[in-house]
Amino acid sequence: MNIALIAHDAKKELMVQFCIAYCGILSRHTLCATGTTGKLVSEATGLDIVRYLSGSQGGDQQITARIACDEIDLLLFFRDPMTAKSSEPNDMDMLRLCDIRGIPVATNIATAEVLIHGLERGDLDWRNIVNPRNR
Helix, strand or coil, X not given: CEEEEEECHHHHHHHHHHHHHCHHXXXXXXXXXXXXXXXXXXXXXXXXXXXXXXXXXXXXXXXXXXXXXXXXXXXXXXCCCCCCCCCHHHHHHHHHHHHHHCCCEECCHHHHHHHHHHHXXXXXXXXXXXXXXXX
């Protein structure tokens, strides 16, 4: 599966810790991330990650474009709900597009753990479930 990783500044360390904890599972998939998040996760885990621009420079929009082209299967987007962001309209567009395309999304650690365990069991394998993108 193609998994995208995005984390707001206040959540980057949480993303790094999550990826360290689940490195074994993540290593069996193709990963991409916004620039800084990808750099931090890659340095901490050794995972091979395709890095796009930093979010503030359009990296989140690059990932959104991949979602629109059905090139992302799962999005882990650790958001900081306590701090207003100038990128919020872009963030909402990305989440809306995931809803339209039927892409599983985690915006916090609890949901990310549910998804990663489902991924490990094969529950999120699009070949085994009805994929709304194929309708």
